Amino acid sequence: MQYPAPIKTLIAKLAKLPGIGNRSAERIALHLLQADARLSNELAEAIRNTRAQIRYCTRCGNYSVAELCDLCNDPARDKSLICVIERANDILALEKSEGFKGVYHALGGKISPLNGIGPEQLRIAALIQRIKTEQPREIVLALSADVDGDATALYLVNEFKPLGVRVTRIAHGLTVGSTLEQSDEVTLARALEGRKEL
Amino acid sequence: MQYPAPIKTLIAKLAKLPGIGNRSAERIALHLLQADARLSNELAEAIRNTRAQIRYCTRCGNYSVAELCDLCNDPARDKSLICVIERANDILALEKSEGFKGVYHALGGKISPLNGIGPEQLRIAALIQRIKTEQPREIVLALSADVDGDATALYLVNEFKPLGVRVTRIAHGLTVGSTLEQSDEVTLARALEGRKEL
Numbered sequence: 060m061q062y063p064a065p066i067k068t069l070i071a072k073l074a075k076l077p078g079i080g081n082r083s084a085e086r087i088a089l090h091l092l093q094a095d096a097r098l099s100n101e102l103a104e105a106i107r108n109t110r111a112q113i114r115y116c117t118r119c120g121n122y123s124v125a126e127l128c129d130l131c132n133d134p135a136r137d138k139s140l141i142c143v144i145e146r147a148n149d150i151l152a153l154e155k156s157e158g159f160k161g162v163y164h165a166l167g168g169k170i171s172p173l174n175g176i177g178p179e180q181l182r183i184a185a186l187i188q189r190i191k192t193e194q195p196r197e198i199v200l201a202l203s204a205d206v207d208g209d210a211t212a213l214y215l216v217n218e219f220k221p222l223g224v225r226v227t228r229i230a231h232g233l234t235v236g237s238t239l240e241q242s243d244e245v246t247l248a249r250a251l252e253g254r255k256e257l
Numbered sequence: 258m259q260y261p262a263p264i265k266t267l268i269a270k271l272a273k274l275p276g277i278g279n280r281s282a283e284r285i286a287l288h289l290l291q292a293d294a295r296l297s298n299e300l301a302e303a304i305r306n307t308r309a310q311i312r313y314c315t316r317c318g319n320y321s322v323a324e325l326c327d328l329c330n331d332p333a334r335d336k337s338l339i340c341v342i343e344r345a346n347d348i349l350a351l352e353k354s355e356g357f358k359g360v361y362h363a364l365g366g367k368i369s370p371l372n373g374i375g376p377e378q379l380r381i382a383a384l385i386q387r388i389k390t391e392q393p394r395e396i397v398l399a400l401s402a403d404v405d406g407d408a409t410a411l412y413l414v415n416e417f418k419p420l421g422v423r424v425t426r427i428a429h430g431l432t433v434g435s436t437l438e439q440s441d442e443v444t445l446a447r448a449l450e451g452r453k454e455l
Contacts, residue, residue, distance in 0.1 A: 062349070063322045065310040069303040075296065076285045087274045089346050091304060092311060092320065098273065099308045105267040106301040109286065110294055112263040122290065124261045148287050151260070 066092070115147065118189070120165030120182060122147050130154075130162060137161045142199040143186065143215065145169050145208075153201060161199070164189060169202060169211040178214060186215075190222050200228040204249075264290070313345065316387070318363030318380060320345050328352075328360060335359045340397040341384065341413065343367050343406075351399060359397070362387065367400060367409040376412060384413075388420050398426040402447075 062070065066088055073084035091099050115121070116128035123129070130136055130150070140161025144150060150163050166181040190198070198219060202208035212228055219226050232250035233242055242250070260268065264286055271282035289297050313319065314326035321327070328334055328348070338359025342348060348361050364379040388396070396417060400406035410426055417424050430448035431440055440448070 061327070063311060063320055063327070065303070065307045065322065066320060069307045072296075072300045072303045076300075077288045078281050078284060083276050086276060088307065089349070090275045092307060093344070093346065096308055098270075099304050102270045102274075103301040103304040105263070105270045106289060106297050106304075109263045109267045109290060110297045113261060113290060122261055122264060124263065129259065129261070146291070148291070151287070 115165075119150075119163045120147060120167065121150050121163060135160075138193060139196045140199065141186075141189070141193070141195045141197075142201050144201050145203065149201065159199070161195075161197075166211070169207045170214055171207040171210075181211075183215070183218065187218060187222070190219065190224055195224060197225045197227060200226065202228075204231050204246075313363075317348075317361045318345055318365065319348050319361060333358075336391060337394045338397065339384075339387070339391075339393045339395075340399050342399050343401065347399065357397075359393075359395075364409070367405045368412055369405040369408075376416075379409075381413070381416065385416060385420070388417065388422055393422060395423045395425060398424065400426075402429050402444075 061067070069088045069091070070081070070084045073079055073087050074081050076084075079087070091102070112124055113122050114124075116123040116131055117126050118131045119128060121128040121130055125132075137160050140159075142153065142159055142161055142163050144153065144163060144165055145168055147165050150165065153159050153163075164182070164186050166183065166186070168176055168181055170176060170178055170181065189195075198215075200212050200215060202211050216226055230253045231246065232253055233239070233246065239247065259265065267286045267289070268279070268282045271277055271285050272279050274282075277285070289300070310322055311320050312322070314321040314329055315324050316329045317326060319326040319328055323330075335358050338357075340351065340357055340359055340361050342351065342361060342363055343366055345363050348363065351357050351361075362380070362384050364381065364384070366374055366379055368374060368376055368379065396413075398410050398413060400409050414424050428451050429444065430451055431437070431444065437445065
């Protein structure tokens with residue numbers, strides 16, 4: 060038997076979400092059919108609202124409902140410490156780690172010649188402008204630990220030189236909880252490089 | 258950091274879906290934010306459309322867009338064989354097994370005194386009417402293998418007696434692929450009871 064068309068469409072759309080296979084999509088679709096109609100309505104509305112109401116903070120590029128995001132508006136955050144990340148999602152990951160009390164600047168991606176992404180497509184000019192205006196004491200680069208991330212870091216370091224700002228990059232090394240055996244050789248080389256005196 | 262309100266609402270709604278934990282809900286919400294806006298819109302629309310367009314087949318209780326479902330309208334299905342199930346979802350499960358070529362009748366649940374569900378809340382009167390009108394040669398009970406399913410089966414057998422129709426119930430036994438060790442004692446007792454000559 061085929062599902063009626065609206066159910067088939069719903070399953071196909073759900074199966075496009077990350078981590079949702081066909082079987083889960085089917086289960087969710089049938090659940091939405093059987094559960095209180097309010098659940099469907101509220102879910103559909105929440106999906107629409109999120110896209111309609113969320114925009115990017117004009118200063119740092121974080122998700123926000125207002126022009127400036129909660130972090131940029133928070134007087135408790137250290138504005139002299141700017142962490143450069145690729146995307147707004149990275150802010151959420153760093154905030155969960157609770158290891159950073161400064162502010163952020165999302166580039167919107169990383170320099171990637173293979174994908175046709177150069178510095179001019181990223182929010183780099185805005186970052187340089189910010190450094191000139193806000194005069195932070197340190198820029199922390201928290202970019203991907205891959206070739207493009209490295210290239211972007213290198214490019215930024217050169218751009219920042221004339222500005223006289225201190226630039227650091229977050230450490231690369233062993234994942235907490237992992238063993239040497241599980242780590243690849245590049246990670247191990249980076250971990251050795253970044254060794255600290257105890 | 259807290260998520261902006263619309264994202265928080267979306268995550269909460271997504272986390273109510275079956276098989277979706279908080280972590281997956283977060284991942285899906287952030288994906289919807291980053292992906293093409295079309296994906297969000299189409300998903301929201303598919304959810305709304307499904308609830309708006311899907312109704313229950315007036316004859317068998319299956320999901321349908323028209324008054325009668327595809328199965329009831331299918332001339333290839335054996336109308337003299339009616340399989341009684343609890344819910345429309347059970348039809349989909351049985352159809353996937355490809356073991357049944359008759360038609361269905363969904364009761365809308367099972368008799369469950371503890372949950373305050375008696376025969377009059379189920380589509381039993383409609384089933385009796387159907388048997389009188391359609392005069393099927395066999396009624397197959399495919400109800401849950403639990404106390405309420407057993408009670409419902411017993412009740413139906415008594416109701417069907419004056420109608421002179423043959424009533425069968427699907428077998429209980431070992432799950433295909435399972436070992437004796439994995440099976441509980443009640444299943445094993447039922448499997449023994451239902452043994453067949455080879």
